[in-house]
Amino acid sequence: MEAYRKSMASHNLPVFTSVILTWMICSYFPAICSANRNRCTMSTSLVTIQDRRIIDGDTRATMYCSATVEVNQCEGLCKSWELPSATSPNGFDKVLWKEIGQRSKGRTRGINTLGRNRKSCKCCKERYLESRTVLLTECRDLPRADGGVLLPGYVYPLEITEPASCRCETCTI
Structure with a gap:
């Protein structure tokens, strides 16, 4: 019995080592281990709104x-499947997947079989949009490129639309 335990311990050591090694790699490099997950998030970026032409309502100037300004944007990766195609204009065809999900005797059958039920092309997109007002604070008498002089005290409110939430949605190719 003792010899059996020693032989089993030596067989489990490589499995234990590979589990620990996988855990360490995934801890330090999460992008490697999450390649099949959806990672669609909202981030912010700086956008320059340049030389909006405005006519003052009072002076007609x-x-x-x-x-x-800082605006929200959707970015990230979503699970998506495509196949190369010689007949498609862009060189790829969308793969359509059928998930039956019927359980028979404790097993799921028919998962991820080719079918025509649902498009699998997914893109990181805005879930819904919100409007907000930003202030254009550098107003000039001429466009900046033409050497316009800064007009102190002038501010122009501009309404922009930006994402309020992001998620993986069906692509509209």
């Missing part, structure tokens, strides 16, 4: 306003 024309000015050009600019600003750099």
